[in-house]
Amino acid sequence: MGAPFDISYVFSFLPKLLDTLGVTLMIVAGSLLNGILAGFLVALPRMYKIPVLRTLAGIYLSFFRGTPILIQLFLFYYGLPEILKLVGLDLTRAPVMFFVILTYGLHTGAYAAEMIRASVAAVDRGQVEAAYAAGMTPYQAFSRIVLPQALAIAVPVFSNLVIALLKDTSLAFTLGVMEMTGKAQTLGTLTQHFIETYLALALIYLAISFTLEKLLVVAERHLTRHEIRESRSNSLFRLKKRGSLRTVMADIDIGKGGIR
Amino acid sequence: MIALNQISKSFGRHQVLENISLTVNTGEVVVILGPSGSGKTTLLRCVNYLEKPGSGEIAVGDFKVNCAQARRSDILQLRRKTAMVFQQYNLFRHKTALENVMEALLVVKKISFAEARKRSVALLEKVGLGAKLDEYPSRLSGGQQQRVGIARALALEPEVILFDEPTSALDPELVGEVLEVIRSIAREGITMIVVTHEMGFARDVANRVVFMDGGVIVEEGTPDDVFQRPKEERTKQFLRRITPEANYTI
Numbered sequence A: 001m002g003a004p005f006d007i008s009y010v011f012s013f014l015p016k017l018l019d020t021l022g023v024t025l026m027i028v029a030g031s032l033l034n035g036i037l038a039g040f041l042v043a044l045p046r047m048y049k050i051p052v053l054r055t056l057a058g059i060y061l062s063f064f065r066g067t068p069i070l071i072q073l074f075l076f077y078y079g080l081p082e083i084l085k086l087v088g089l090d091l092t093r094a095p096v097m098f099f100v101i102l103t104y105g106l107h108t109g110a111y112a113a114e115m116i117r118a119s120v121a122a123v124d125r126g127q128v129e130a131a132y133a134a135g136m137t138p139y140q141a142f143s144r145i146v147l148p149q150a151l152a153i154a155v156p157v158f159s160n161l162v163i164a165l166l167k168d169t170s171l172a173f174t175l176g177v178m179e180m181t182g183k184a185q186t187l188g189t190l191t192q193h194f195i196e197t198y199l200a201l202a203l204i205y206l207a208i209s210f211t212l213e214k215l216l217v218v219a220e221r222h223l224t225r226h227e228i229r230e231s232r233s234n235s236l237f238r239l240k241k242r243g244s245l246r247t248v249m250a251d252i253d254i255g256k257g258g259i260r
Numbered sequence B: 001m002i003a004l005n006q007i008s009k010s011f012g013r014h015q016v017l018e019n020i021s022l023t024v025n026t027g028e029v030v031v032i033l034g035p036s037g038s039g040k041t042t043l044l045r046c047v048n049y050l051e052k053p054g055s056g057e058i059a060v061g062d063f064k065v066n067c068a069q070a071r072r073s074d075i076l077q078l079r080r081k082t083a084m085v086f087q088q089y090n091l092f093r094h095k096t097a098l099e100n101v102m103e104a105l106l107v108v109k110k111i112s113f114a115e116a117r118k119r120s121v122a123l124l125e126k127v128g129l130g131a132k133l134d135e136y137p138s139r140l141s142g143g144q145q146q147r148v149g150i151a152r153a154l155a156l157e158p159e160v161i162l163f164d165e166p167t168s169a170l171d172p173e174l175v176g177e178v179l180e181v182i183r184s185i186a187r188e189g190i191t192m193i194v195v196t197h198e199m200g201f202a203r204d205v206a207n208r209v210v211f212m213d214g215g216v217i218v219e220e221g222t223p224d225d226v227f228q229r230p231k232e233e234r235t236k237q238f239l240r241r242i243t244p245e246a247n248y249t250i
Helices: A007-018 A021-047 A051-066 A069-086 A096-122 A125-133 A138-175 A180-191 A194-223 A245-252 B040-047 B072-080 B097-107 B113-126 B142-155 B172-187 B199-205 B223-228 B233-242
Strands: B002-011 B014-024 B029-033 B055-060 B063-066 B082-085 B160-164 B192-195 B208-213 B216-221
Touching (some): A007 A194, A021 A051, A021 A138, A051 A096, A069 A096, A069 A138, A096 A138, A125 A138, A125 B082, A138 A180, A138 B097, A180 A194, B002 B040, B014 B040, B029 B040, B029 B199, B040 B055, B040 B160, B040 B192, B063 B072, B072 B082, B082 B142, B097 B113, B097 B142, B113 B142, B142 B160, B172 B199, B199 B223, B208 B233, B216 B233
Parallel strands (some): B029 B208, B082 B160
Antiparallel strands (some): B002 B014, B002 B055, B055 B063, B208 B216
16 A cells, blocks of 8 residues: 555654644643543532432443444534534534534543542541541541542543543544544655554654653652552562552553443 | 430441430540440440431530431531541541641641641650651551551540540550550540450559440449449350450369
8 A cells, every 4th residue: 555665754754743743632631621520520429329410420421431432423523513403502613623622521521430439439438437536527528538549549540541532532533633643644645655654653642652651650659659669679570569459440440440 | 524315326227226325524434345236336436426326415515416406517516526546547548647646636626737736746756656757657557556546536635535446456466555555645534435345454444334235235333343243144244255264274
């Protein structure tokens, strides 16, 4: 397919693809923001077992975790304006980006909700009792005792979530968004050097994933500084050595934050 | 003074506490004994509303709550007059020993940081942990963690400290250090209600021993009365089972 392989194209494509990195990162950032917000809204009724909302939250989770993101994108982009037209809202002129961030946000929200629920549940109940016994209000107990520890527990799952989201954004090109994958398609078609473009693309995704992962490991170390850690020499070969709940949880989940 | 009046509590159909009334005078150390499932821990947890009593009245100092119609603010106020030491220590794991003791001073009592720190350091020194101020709970032994728990309770300057089996989760060789700390604060005249299985400790620290079984108080009196001259058959049975016969012939 196309022209013969030429490694120099990989290097010349890199800066061109990086031009559109901003679009990709914008999708990631926007969706994360929406997703975490949606995640909280969905996790709360499930944690506090609020009757009707809890069922609705369950349906939301099933839909976004049980259908492919590609189909969700199509449904929202083509379907939502049609439905909203019925109630007199005209979305046909809304930018594509709006639909992309909305869909990825809701998709991420489903996984974020489970992440939040599992992390909060993992902080042992005795500490909350100790906080109450000392006269703290429920809000104080949550914000000062539960939240900081839940955050630390959530980091590995969150890390997976962000990286999965980053890779998923490559499907946004199907709606015509000129993010990195879209740009790679165009470059490939123009030059007929498809393999080189995809190689360059893979390198960029890999570099970003790697950086994000390292950043989040640093964050986790900071947040879990109160736990006993193995010595530095051991940590080089740290392969599922720690049997803590946190690592177990991070290992169970396949792909992203799904813990059932 | 703490006065429990006609406290009842049930989990579903199972009645755990049946019209329990108990008065603890200021400066008194009351030890609650009883077989497991007798409701002693539940009773203790009702005093600070970690368990919600079904009915009855709780009075701590000059503050009185009717359990049937307790509001959130009542519960909060009740809890601010009591402190608890837990079987599983329940230290805040993301905070150092010092921060654990300071936490409620800053958040609940709203004392200045410098003052809270000064008080907390003094309390940790008192329980023998002056050298461990900045250690996280994961780096402390069970006995040390429980002593932090006791310092944390003392910091609140409560009307009463509730001890829920404070040594049951400890390795046998660590029990002594914790009991020693509890003994020393008992001597200072701090009001305490202690649920424990340590008979020797109950004997020399308690002003009064309460024996519970099946959700009711079976017998109460001075340690000498209850241990040497128990009146009720159930108390005798319990003591026979728990204290090994002293005069073996091998």
